[in-house]
Amino acid sequence: xxxxxxxxxxxxxxxxxxxxxxxxxxxxxxxxxxxxxxxxxxxxxxxxxxxxxxxxxxxxxxxxxxxxxxxxxxxxxxxxxxxxxxxxxxxxxxxxxxxxxxxxxxxxxxxxxxxxxxxxxxxxxxxxxxxxxxxxxxxxxxxxxxxxxxxxxxxxxxxxxxxxxxxxxxxxxxxxxxxxxxxxxxxxxxxxxxxxxxxxxxxxxxxxxxxxxxxxxxxxxxxxxxxxxxxxxxxxxxxxxxxxxxxxxxxxxxxxxxxxxxxxxxxxxxxxxxxxxxxxxxxxxxxxxxxxxxxxxxxxxxxxxxxxxxxxxxxx
Amino acid sequence: xxxxxxxxxxxxxxxxxxxxxxxxxxxxxxxxxxxxxxxxxxxxxxxxxxxxxxxxxxxxxxxxxxxxxxxxxxxxxxxxxxxxxxxxxxxxxxxxxxxxxxxxxxxxxxxxxxxxxxxxxxxxxxxxxxxxxxxxxxxxxxxxxxxxxxxxxxxxxxxxxxxxxxxxxxxxxxxxxxxxxxxxxxxxxxxxxxxxxxxxxxxxxxxxxxxxxxxxxxxxxxxxxxxxxxxxxxxxxxxxxxxxxxxxxxx
Ligand SMILES: Nc1ncnc2c1ncn2[C@@H]1O[C@H](COP(=O)(O)OP(=O)(O)OP(=O)(O)O)[C@@H](O)[C@H]1O
Ligand SMILES: [Mg+2]
Numbered sequence: 304x305x306x307x308x309x310x311x312x313x314x315x316x317x318x319x320x321x322x323x324x325x326x327x328x329x330x331x332x333x334x335x336x337x338x339x340x341x342x343x344x345x346x347x348x349x350x351x352x353x354x355x356x357x358x359x360x361x362x363x364x365x366x367x368x369x370x371x372x373x374x375x376x377x378x379x380x381x382x383x384x385x386x387x388x389x390x391x392x393x394x395x396x397x398x399x400x401x402x403x404x405x406x407x408x409x410x411x412x413x414x415x416x417x418x419x420x421x422x423x424x425x426x427x428x429x430x431x432x433x434x435x436x437x438x439x440x441x442x443x444x445x446x447x448x449x450x451x452x453x454x455x456x457x458x459x460x461x462x463x464x465x466x467x468x469x470x471x472x473x474x475x476x477x478x479x480x481x482x483x484x485x486x487x488x489x490x491x492x493x494x495x496x497x498x499x500x501x502x503x504x505x506x507x508x509x510x511x512x513x514x515x516x517x518x519x520x521x522x523x524x525x526x527x528x529x530x531x532x533x534x535x536x537x538x539x540x541x542x543x544x545x546x547x548x549x550x551x552x553x554x555x556x557x558x559x560x561x562x563x564x565x566x567x568x569x570x571x572x573x574x575x576x577x578x579x580x581x582x583x584x585x586x587x588x589x590x591x592x593x594x595x596x597x598x599x600x601x602x603x604x605x606x607x608x609x610x611x612x613x614x615x616x617x618x619x
Numbered sequence: 620x621x622x623x624x625x626x627x628x629x630x631x632x633x634x635x636x637x638x639x640x641x642x643x644x645x646x647x648x649x650x651x652x653x654x655x656x657x658x659x660x661x662x663x664x665x666x667x668x669x670x671x672x673x674x675x676x677x678x679x680x681x682x683x684x685x686x687x688x689x690x691x692x693x694x695x696x697x698x699x700x701x702x703x704x705x706x707x708x709x710x711x712x713x714x715x716x717x718x719x720x721x722x723x724x725x726x727x728x729x730x731x732x733x734x735x736x737x738x739x740x741x742x743x744x745x746x747x748x749x750x751x752x753x754x755x756x757x758x759x760x761x762x763x764x765x766x767x768x769x770x771x772x773x774x775x776x777x778x779x780x781x782x783x784x785x786x787x788x789x790x791x792x793x794x795x796x797x798x799x800x801x802x803x804x805x806x807x808x809x810x811x812x813x814x815x816x817x818x819x820x821x822x823x824x825x826x827x828x829x830x831x832x833x834x835x836x837x838x839x840x841x842x843x844x845x846x847x848x849x850x851x852x853x854x855x856x857x858x859x860x861x862x863x864x865x866x867x868x869x870x
Contacts (some may be wrong), residue, residue, distance in 0.1 A: 500725040503718065506707055510669045510700060515771075516693025516721040562707040 306559045306566040306589050313573035320580045323346070341464075346476040347579045348539040351547070355575035357533035358548030363506045364523050365424060368556070369611050370436055371548040372534045376418075376443025377601060378543035380570050383446045384412045386453045393461065410487070410535045417531040421524055442456070445544075456505055472542040473583060473596055484536050491532050498522050502564040544597045546604020551575040553611065564601075565613070590591050620645055620680060621666065621775065621809070628661055628831075637831045641676075643824070645774075648801055649869060650818040653828035655852060659811045660701050660779050662828070666809070667698035667777050681773060685856040689862045689864070693721035697771040698787045701811070703764045704753060711763045711823050712748040715739055718770030731785035740772035741796055757784035765793060769800075778810040782817065794821045807837075815856075819865050827851045839866065 325340050357370045372378070378609050424435070454462060502520050503510050513519050555570035582596040621643040621731075637657045642651050651659045664670045665675055668684055678680055678686050680694060681754040697718075705714070719731040739748050742762040752760055761784045768776060778797075782790045794817055812818050818825055820837070825842035827835045827850075829867040835847050843865045849855045857868040 480725055503725065506704060507717065510664075511705075511717075513668055513689070514693065514698050515717065516690040518689045560708050562709050562713070 306561050306563070306570075309558060310566055310569050310573070313570060314579065317573050317576045319489050320577060320584060324580050324584045325586070327556065330412035342478045342481060344580065346474070346478060346481055346540045347467040347583060348576050349481075349488060350540045350550075351575035352572045353527045353529055353533040353537040354544070354548045354556075355551045356568055357530045357537070358552045360502070360526050361530045361572050363502055363564065366508055368553060369608070370439070371552070372530055372609075374436065374443070375439035377531060377534045378445050378538040379411060379443045379446035379450065379483050379491065380416065380527055381413055381538040382543065383453070384409045385539075386450045386457075388458055390453050395461075398483060401524070402477070406483070406539055409539070410532060413531045413535045414528055417527050418524075420531075421527055424527070425520070425523055428434070434445045435606060437598075443476070443588070459489055473544075473579075476538055480539050484540055487536055491529055494525075495529050499527055506562060506564070540615075542597070544600055546573065546601050547578070547606055549611075550600065550604040550607055551578060553607065560605070570585055620805070621667070623675065623806055624677075625650065625675040626662070626677060628658075628665060628670075628672055633709065634855060636665070636672075637832050639828075639831075639833055641836065642825065644808065645807050646805050647823040647862070648797060648803060648810065648821060649824040649826060650822040651679065651809065651826050652813070652815060652818055652842075653834075657828040658831040659828055661831075663698065663777050663779050663809065667696055668692065669698065669700075677837055680710075681819070684724075690721055693771070693773075695773055696775040696777065699764055699768045699776040699779060699781055702784070703760070707752075709752050710749050711744055711752065711755075711766070712739065714752060714763050715748075715766045715770050716742075718767040718772075721771065726830060734772055735770050738766040741769055742766040743792075746761040758789060761785060767794075773816045774805075774865060775807045778808065780811050780813065783811065788816065797821065802860050814835045815848070815869075817868050819867065843867065 319345060325337070325433055329336065329340075354373075358373075360370055361372050363371070385405060388408055416580055423438075501512070501517050504515050504517055505522070505526075507515075511521060524560060551574040552567070552571045554568050558574075559566050559570045561567065578600060579596065582599055586596050588598075621641075621819055623641040624640055626636055626639045627634070651663065661670070665672045666747055671685075679692075684692060684696075702711060711760070712735065715735050716727060716731070719727060719734060723731045730831050737741070738818055739745055742765055744759075744762060744766055749760065752763065755763070761781070765778070768778070776797075781793060781797075785793065797810070798821055801808055810822075822828065822839050824837065825835075825839050826833060827842060827847065829851055835842055842848075843858060845856060845858055848854070848858075848867070854869060859866050859868060
C-alpha cells in the first residue's frame with residue numbers, strides 16, 4: 304500500500320472519529336451541547352495538529368527521532384511564563400485584559416527564548432543529543448516545579464480566578480483563545496510555506512543541506528520559531544501532553560516508510576488527531592472521565608520513548 | 620579558479636590548518652594527500668562551506684564563498700563527504716534526485732530527470748536504482764553518493780576519499796569517469812585520496828599536507844618523488860616507472 308492510500312485511510316478514520324465524538328449520545332439541549340462539543344473538537348484537532356506538525360519539523364532540523372519540543376521542556380516553559388505574568392500583574396489586570404493579552408505576551412517570550420535555544424542546538428558544529436536530552440529533561444522538571452511554586456505563592460483567591468482562564472487541560476479546553484489561535488496557526492502556516500521545500504533536504508543533515516544550497520542558519524532559525532509558536536498555541540489550548548509528539552511522529556515515519564515530509568507531516572497530524580479525538584471519546588463517553596487522556600498518552604508515549612532510547616543506544 | 624589565501628582553522632586552540640595558500644586551476648584534477656589527521660578533510664570542508672574558517676580567504680572564480688548566495692554556490696561547487704550516513708528511507712534514485720535540488724528546488728523537471736538518469740548510468744546503478752540505501756553494500760552506497768554529486772552537475776567537484784569501500788574495478792572506473800568529466804566537460808576536481816598510485820596515475824597536480832601545513836605542491840611528477848614522500852609519510856618508498864607512469868612500491 305502506497306503512502307497516498309495510507310494518508311487517505313488515516314483521514315477517513317479521523318473523520319469518522321470526529322463525527323462519532325460529536326453525535327454519540329447527543330441528547331438534551333442541542334443548542335447548548337452541540338456548539339460546545341464542536342468547539343472542543345476544534346480545539347483538540349488544532350492542538351493535535353499543531354503538536355504533530357511542530358514535532359516533525361523539530362525532529363527534522365535536529366536530525367533525530369527522540370528529541371521533541373515537549374521532551375526539551377518547551378511546554379513547561381510556556382506554563383511558567385504564563386504563571387510569572389500572572390504573578391507580576393495580578394489577577395485583576397488579567398481579568399481586565401482577558402486571557403488574550405497574557406497569551407500573546409507568553410508567545411512573545413517563547414519566541415525570544417527560542418533564539419537562546421537556537422544557540423544551544425545549532426551553533427556548535429557537532430552536538431550530543433543525549434546531553435541535550437538530559438538538560439531538557441532537567442529543565443522541563445525545573446520549569447514544572449517552579450510553576451507550581453509560583454502558583455502557590457499567588458494569593459489563592461486570585462489564583463482561583465485566573466486558573467480556569469489561563470491553564471487549560473484536555474477536559475477544560477480553553478475555548479476563549481480558540482479564534483485567535485486559529486489566526487495564529489494560519490499565519491504561522493503561511494509563513495512556513497516559504498520554507499517547506501527545504502524540509503526534505505534538511506533531513507539529510509546539516510552538511511548535505513549546505514552542499515545543496517540551503518541557507519542553513521537562516522532557515523533553521525525561522526523553523527525553530529515556528530515550532531515554538533505552535534507549541535505555545537497547543538499548550539494554551541489544552542495544556543501539555545509530553546509524549547504525544549514523540550509518539551505520533553515516530554508512528555508516522557514507521558507507517559509511511561518514506562522521507563517525503565508532505566506525507567510524514569500529514570500522517571503525523573492525522574494520527575495525532577485520531578489519538579486525541581479517539582482517546583477523548585473513550586474517556587468521556589465510555590470511561591466517563593475516570594481517567595484522562597493525557598495520562599493514557601503519556602503512559603504509552605513514555606514506554607515508546609524508553610524503547611526508542613534503548614534501540615538508538617544500540618546503534619550509537 | 621579556486622584560491623585560498625592564508626587559510627587558518629583551529630579547534631579549541633589546536634591549530635588544524637595553518638596558513639594554507641593555494642591556487643587550483645580550472646579543468647584539472649588536484650589530489651590532496653597526507654597522513655591521517657593532516658587536515659585534508661578539514662581543508663576540503665572549508666572550501667565547500669561545510670565548516671567555517673578562522674582566518675584567511677577562499678574565493679571561487681573571484682567570488683568569496685561565504686558572501687555569495689547559497690544557491691548560486693551550490694550550482695558551482697559540490698562535495699562528497701568522507702562519511703555519508705543517511706538514516707532516511709531513501710532509494711538510490713531518490714538520493715541522486717536530491718543532487719538536483721539547487722536547480723529544481725524540489726520540483727523535478729524533464730531536464731532534471733535526464734541528468735539523474737545520466738548520473739545513475741555513469742555509476743552503473745540502473746538495475747538497482749529503486750533499492751533502499753540501507754539495503755546496499757558499502758561500495759554500492761558510495762557509488763550512489765558519487766552519482767548524487769554528478770547529478771548536481773557543478774563546475775567544481777570536491778571528493779573526500781571517493782574510493783572508500785570500492786573494489787578495484789569500480790575504483791578504476793570512477794577515476795576514469797572523473798578524468799572524463801575533466802577532459803570532456805571541463806570540470807575541475809579536487810580529491811582527497813590515500814592511494815598514492817591512484818593519485819599518481821590520474822591527477823594533474825598533487826598537494827601534500829602534513830600537520831595542517833602544505834609540505835609540497837606541484838605537478839604530479841614533481842611530488843611523486845622519493846625525498847618528498849619520505850618527508851610526508853616517514854617511509855622509504857620505491858618509485859618505479861612503468862609505461863611512463865610513476866608507481867610507488869611501499870609494501
Ligand atoms: N570537530 C573537531 N573537533 C576537534 N578536532 C577536530 C575536529 N575535526 C577534526 N579535528 C582534528 O583536526 C585534525 C585534522 O582532521 P581531518 O579530518 O582534517 O584529517 P584528515 O587529513 O582528513 O585525516 P584522514 O586521512 O584520517 O581522513 C585532526 O587532528 C583531528 O583530530
Ligand atoms: Mg579525512
